[in-house]
Amino acid sequence: MSTSTPATDGPPAVVLSGITKRFPGVVANSDVHLTVRTGEVHALCGENGAGKSTLMKILYGMQHPDEGTIEVAGKAVRFRSPADAIRAGIGMVHQHFMLADNLTVQENVVLGAEALHGIGGRARKVILDLAKSTGLTVDPAVLVERLGVADRQRVEILKVLYRGAKVVILDEPTAVLVPQEVDELFATLRAMQQQGFTFLFISHKLDEVRAIADSVTVIRRGTTVGTADPKAVSSRQLAEMMVGSELPSPETRESTVTDRVVLRVEGLGLVAEEGTRPVLDGIDLVVRSGEVVGIAGVEGNGQTELVETIMGMRRAHHGRVLLADRDVTRLGTLARREAGIGYVPEDRHRQGLLLTQPLWANRVLGHQTREPVAKGPWLDLAGAKRDTERIVADFDVRTPGIDVPAAALSGGNQQKLVVGRELSGDPVLLIASHPTRGVDVGAQALIWDEIKAARARGLAVLLISADLDELIGLSDTIKVMLRGRLVADADPASVTPEDLGSAMTGAGSTSAAVAELGGGE
Amino acid sequence: MGILRGKLLPPVLAILFSALLCGIALLVSGANPVDAFGVMVSQVGQGTTAVDIINSTGTYYIAALAVAIGFQMNLFNIGVEGQYRVAAVVAAVVGGSLALPPGLHALVVILVAALVGALWAAIPAVLKVTRGVNEVISTIMMNGLALGLAAYLIREDVFGELRGNNIRTPEIPESGWVPGIPLGSAGTVFGLVFLAALLGVGYWVMMNRTRFGFELKASGESATAAAAGGVNAKKMVLVAMLLSGGIAGLVSMPEILGRDHTYNLNFPAGLGFAGIAIALLGRNHPGGIAFGALLWAFLDKSGLALDNVGVPREIVTIMQGAIVLSVVVAYEVVRRFELAAEQRRVGKQLGTVGAS
Known part of the structure; x- marks a missing residue:
């Protein structure tokens, strides 16, 4: 004192x-x-x-x-x-x-x-x-x-x-x-x-x-x-x-990266809805089983578009998206989710949750065609509620029950629910956009732990985050995105936030840990 | 209990408030509101009023369900008005020109009506999905087209026939009628009132137990969250609109198959617009809509008695309008209040327990 x-x-x-x-x-x-x-x-x-x-x-x-x-x-x-x-x-x-x-x-x-x-x-x-x-x-x-x-x-x-x-x-x-x-x-x-x-x-x-x-x-x-x-x-x-308890750190040094490619993005290009300006330009990306690939970048450099294109919410103008060697470029969002992509959207209120619906209905969202929450065209209410109880217990979602509307939970608990849902149903790939943005330290630690545990089980993770410590701590590979292109690779073992920061603004790298990619168009 | 309160409080508040408004309007116009309301209530026991109210409730109920399906995903189908009219003409013409065994005949007429309603709604739906045309605008325009088309189809040189000074489609033979429940001098309850009830049950099941209903609700609650959850917005617009139109096509079936057996110049208008108001009043809930439809029918039929005590029965229209406006306001107020209360409750159970 x-x-x-x-x-x-x-x-x-x-x-x-x-x-x-x-x-x-x-x-x-x-x-x-x-x-x-x-x-x-x-x-x-x-x-x-x-x-x-x-x-x-x-x-x-x-x-x-x-x-x-x-x-x-x-x-x-x-x-x-x-x-x-x-x-x-x-x-x-x-x-x-x-x-x-x-x-x-x-x-x-x-x-x-x-x-x-x-x-x-x-x-x-x-x-x-x-x-x-x-x-x-x-x-x-x-x-x-x-x-x-x-x-x-x-x-x-x-x-x-x-x-x-x-x-x-x-x-x-x-x-x-x-x-x-x-x-x-x-x-x-x-x-x-x-x-x-x-x-x-x-x-x-x-x-x-x-x-x-x-x-x-x-x-x-x-x-x-x-x-x-x-x-x-x-x-x-x-x-x-x-x-009020001991914290895990985001660090995940022992590598679990395998050589099995889960997500392969080839020459992905997207043109702005208004005009012809490219928002994504020749993106090549590989995420392997057990690997976390982090994307660093100042917001507005195409990260949102990249994620939404991989999720099928936007139609790519060029290039292909392959999930475990299967071409999913022409599939819709639901089919991609069914193929095993989990998606933690960047804005949980706008994209992640149905705020006035009870927690168990939020469990159904994105999984409405799959067990245990659905049987054919019918919802399985009992299954959905049971599985929501599981998420609430496993992910420490602090709530008086699963019938309260999602809006009644605090941000951290909402996000734990979203992450719990997206890790349900054995996904092969998790796309996590700012998974711990605006959540408290406790929720952050839990979400990091869950991502690490899933990675150890062989999950491939594409991580987008503005929190450079999180990015460096969780990722096996970091790529820097600038103006719709991946411009540099960074080694999370040696890179500092400052190095990343200057690479993100295009100031050029001063560190050996950041390797600029060939300047080709 | 809190949930029930949240559901029941707004309409009760709204109805009391609008009754108050109408009371004031009556006082201003020099009539006694207590007398006027008394006459309306006692009218229910007179002649066929009670049965008329039930029949009318069934019709309103179907119209409101049609609107509610669209509302679930913030799709404003103002075109119920036109959809049920075109469906009625075509179904009446088909029914009048077919010879089928009883039962099957009526079934075919009903299916044709649903199909035509859906097709009429398909035009704005396709326009919206492919060209982004706002469904409010296109369905209003389709209503105008429906009036013209119906008038054309019942011309004498097309499908219509002249009876007295009324033009109508050929009468549907008795095999196509749907018998009602005769209550002697109190009138006859349309058999297809039960179709309305059945549709209500089906609607509840769809919204609460099926994947489609879930996707519909999700789209309405948050289009962005639905998209991220893999709901195909275009498909939802198309299917919801077709379904809405299909049900709209059934609106006039109780009357046509139960009493008129033909489409004529006295065909009721405005049911689709009443359906919008009732769906709002009932908050898209099958029970709420039933209550709204009953209230609407009561005001309509009992309001006729107001003329007897020298009160203009247009007061009923004022009341209906006032109810809808107050309901919309009351729900929003109660919704915010409930959400805050819920957050408080969750906070109490977690926060103070933890802080103690």
Whole structure:
């Protein structure tokens, strides 16, 4: 519970004691204790749905605690609304930016706070002053739509500072940034820390937490588990505090790759629906039994199209898709699924689940022609329910029953259900698009484990992920995708996220672990 | 209990709300709402009203089922109106020109009606699947064509014959009639009212027990999830539309085979549109639709009595419209409320147990 930080003397910036919120949500806060000292960067970690957001909403005045007290700079306060919190010097930078694109930086900052310094020259002067501390170098008269993501975030921070915040809550600030921008953000935070600002940093990226935070408080199932010195604990230990058990790592070093080819993609080409621009261009790909092939790439470089073409949801314009030597290029999605392809779609809400339908009906989706959920043209309700119970048990889907609608589950549990379904019926190939995106550490560990176990049984896996650690940890082979083409191979045993990152942006590889493929068209 | 509440609460709220609206409308027009509603209720015991309501319920029920099949996958078949009309003319003409043993004769007429309805619906379905034509537009246009086609087919120089000042198709011989249940002075219940009930059962089985029903529901809930799950959207549009049209073709069968035995100028119009409203009211559920159809029939037939107490019976139309609007709103409100309640329940069972 003790750390050495550049904290100044005097009362802590924020003290939450005994906060309990019987919030009608997935998890309530119960008896939460949190002490944030002035001038520190205090990280708040926890799984999705652990109660981080609720707690921050309470601190920011958006929710009212049923029990417990809040002290800011030594004085007990009661916030009725965010306006009260702002007056007490607490500001919040939301994960999703709340900026008007068609207004200038200055207009965005001043909007709603016109009474402070007017809207003219005086406001501009204050903004320029504050901008220095946030590292924002653009002119306040520039339109926000012309700013990049990192600068937009700075504008958000600026907005909070302009309103006089001394304590800034950052809700998953790095989720939208690339590694280099994260470093810049951290430099900014450290500089501002020297000027006496206090930060509450919400994240579940543990490496970042360890890089920036002076102390870490872990929250699990609505209550604080403890506070630790991030310098003294490993990411693994932190993660274990978050889940309350020992974690497996994504690493799968002992190779299970065989020489039996399961998926062979030859010269696959796809033309954009509007126009003639190629979205996929001459893709050659082989996935063998027991092998995980990872595709790295900045989103929008054709990964979605590649997956949907292999799944038969889009019609290829060139090339062939072979599943275990059988040409499936002309088959529909259902026939490909029947041939043994499991598919974890990138967006579980849009593509993976029928949200208002019960869990057992979601088990049927994609398997509606196969045992045990169907018999000929008839559904086998008993079989579907039995098998759903199996998935719920084996994949630790936390639900009161299989008759609740899928929408009632938390994201991690929904995803466990989807992965469990797609691994049902002995698939030979699993296509997993961002299989652990937006899920908590516990669900992530379980999904990794299941993928590894299936791989050991001989499953071929095509993995698409924006989480480079996941990609490097799980894959036997990594291919880099850029503008619809596979441009480089990387060896997951030696490649670093930074190497991959520069290959993904087309900056060229600087590492021996990334081998560029022949530049042929 | 929560599930039942979620299903029953919205229509009850909506009906109460629309009754309130109509009450206000009656007050504004200077009539006594209590009297008006009283007259409507007591009308049920008068003459053949009760039997008329049952017969009308059967017809409405079939029309609403036809619409509901499309609704299940967000396919808006506004063309039920035209499908049942064309089906009725052709079936009446075929029935009137055939000589078959009893039973078989009626069966053939019914099958022809279903087939013609499906074919009429096939045109917008094919247009949608191949050319992406919106089915709302095309089915509305097909309704216009249906009116013209029906009018043409019963011309004297085509298939029709002039009787008094009415033009009609040749009468279907007695072997093609479907006998009803005579209740003396209270009227005769159409035999094919039971066909409606049978269709309802079949519809329930299809939606809840078959792969097709599952795919239909999945397509309606989330087209993207259905596609990822291997549901062929084009095939679903085609089959759902044909099925919808086939059932629409049966809408007029109870009346034609049970009473009229011919298609004539007095052929009822607007059943397809009523079917849309009833399907909405019943939330595509076979039980809900039955209730909606009964309510609709009651308002229609009992509303006739309003003239006797000097209340314009158009008030019934206002009430029907108000019910549909309130139902749509009420369901959305209750749906959101229920989902939040369900999430709360799941949260309670997991979250607080874990946090304790």
